[in-house]
Amino acid sequence: MASKRRDHLVDQALDMFQAEGYHATGIDKILSQAGVAKMTLYNHFKSKDDLILAVLDRRDGQFFQWLNRRMHQHPGAARDQLLALFDALEEWFQRDDFRGCLFINAAAEYPTPSDPIHARAAAHKRRLYESLSELARQAGAKRPGELAAHLMLLSDGAIVTKQVNSQAPAAAQAKKAAALLVDHALVA
């Protein structure tokens, strides 16, 4: 089916969770903002947490689609594809609705690792790690897993740095450090 209302609801909820946080965004606020009745929410989702999971899934899809597009602007050049992650971050940080990463924030607000929401956040980051690992392998890195982990540290670090201090030139700094690490991993 993939109801149109359901999609719209998830979209609106995504924006609001992004802007205000999960706990701070009440069901009623989402409904009135989306112009949707309460029962259609609870018809599509069995709880607020369930809606949050749907939001995270939507975001996960968006993110990888967007990242892949940025990376495929450098076909064949694996090194450039790796660094394209940081150009993508730069573009993301420019948006005036940037409020950090929905997954990192979810892990912060739902701290218990066994919580499905927390687990979904972990799964997203793991997917990104796998993706970067594969890319690093293609680029010829000696220890692709290690390089991928390093790049993720820089990326996540840049995200929270920008989130905490919106003035910080986090993406550019991260890219500079990433370039050093990539080059080191490739020649070594």
Next chain:
Amino acid sequence: MASKRRDHLVDQALDMFQAEGYHATGIDKILSQAGVAKMTLYNHFKSKDDLILAVLDRRDGQFFQWLNRRMHQHPGAARDQLLALFDALEEWFQRDDFRGCLFINAAAEYPTPSDPIHARAAAHKRRLYESLSELARQAGAKRPGELAAHLMLLSDGAIVTKQVNSQAPAAAQAKKAAALLVDHALVA
């Protein structure tokens, strides 16, 4: 003054905010856990937000005291002092009550930069940056500010990585990357 009850209240609140998050931790829960009457809370603090600010201040003090102690285990060796940050992270991550950084989490739950809570988080990270900058300068780095920024990206990245995926060997990975960046910044 420095009332004993006030201190105890802040301590308990700190633990609970850490464990559950800010919004998810209600005033009543804090009070019953601390064994303190509601009016003594509102006698010492004018609101929950005000209590949160006190918690952040307390944590800021704790953190720098703890970090300085770790760093002073390597007197004179500026390079080792910089890397000691990552040993400190390792130790922190081992604690079974580790639930991420109170400041990063605060910025996530209070996303508006002008919010005093968010601002306090930013101030904390700025202080750490200044501290690392000075250390990098003493170590003889060519661009101390840049090195400090890079180390903070790795540190914050490691914190959220560990928070999202408690299995990740984030501190060790971060230290490895940090060593590369430090050495590069020193010889260059």
Next chain:
DNA sequence: CAATGAGTAGACAAATTGGTCTGTCTGCAT
């Protein structure tokens, strides 16, 4: 001894929380 300041328990208020339920209406397919 008496006064004072700090703490207590707990009632209370007003708003908000996530969630359920009822009854009505509309648009689409048979």
Next chain:
DNA sequence: ATGCAGACAGACCAATTTGTCTACTCATTG
């Protein structure tokens, strides 16, 4: 035309939220 699925508005619920207020107790200290 009829029937049905899906969405609607909104009442309602019990629990919880932050915050205020009152009345009582208990030490310390002059």
